[in-house]
Amino acid sequence: MNHFRAALAAMCFAVPSMAQEQAVIYDYKGSFDDASFAVESAIIGQGLVIDYVSHTGEMLNRTGEDVGSDVRLFEEADIFLFCSATLSRKVMEADLMNIAHCPYGIFVAEKDGRIMIGYRTYPDGPMQEVQALLDEIVQNALE
Template sequence: MSIVRLAFLSTLALLLLLPATQAQEMILETEDRRIYTVEGEYAFYRDMLESAITGEGLVINAVGNIATMLERTGADLGGENLYLQGESLEFCSAVYSRRMMEADPHSIVFCPYVIAIYELATEPDTIHIGYQRVPIVGDEASRKALQDVEDLLDRIANNAMAF
């Protein structure tokens, strides 16, 4: 491991242990989704979300530029801009996914994992970070594996906003 990477990971680990400097709150929790909000700059929290994902040893597979797509197609569809910025970050974990799918091979439908980050046009400087909740279903082993994935998503979202 290079010295630069080791220094980055050490710094990130220390930052994750510090108390949050911004007040964050859960603004929406349903069976289907959990969304947190924090005041600040989108670019900062976007970087923190990426760091929280990679800090778990995970690789971002794809980034969906959702706000850009809606802005591009809005004129043709007669819609207004809903977001100032908004993306979805898609990733997976060989460890969590293997456990989940070994417990129930049909759990493949829950992979990959996605966390969205966005700033509403009506709420500048209010950053939302959320994800679709993982249904805790199946036998005991399946429920345990799925709960571990839910806990991972929640930990990543909270770590991204803990700065």
């Protein structure tokens, strides 16, 4: 839990920020619902299909007591999961083990009134093209 708090604290100091080089995070000026709609629209705007929306914040809030915690990690947090057939094929033809990175995700989270949009970072090489796509989608959502 202390590692999570440290990562969350690190996220608060730069925009975009790199949370221990695991994620790129941007602040969103607006509500959580507006940010979620903007991300959904930006993904669809790229011609991509959202496979699943993980309501991670809801799950964490619902199960906190069950795992012995009274810490409310997020007010809300959703992760939009999707894939690009073209780009996925390209990166997996370069290295079959890039399958480990699919599907791709963009998260929207709210903590203490701060709305964040971000995505995990990917290794150097072919996966940087995926990271560039994720950043393009997030930039479109931020407009």
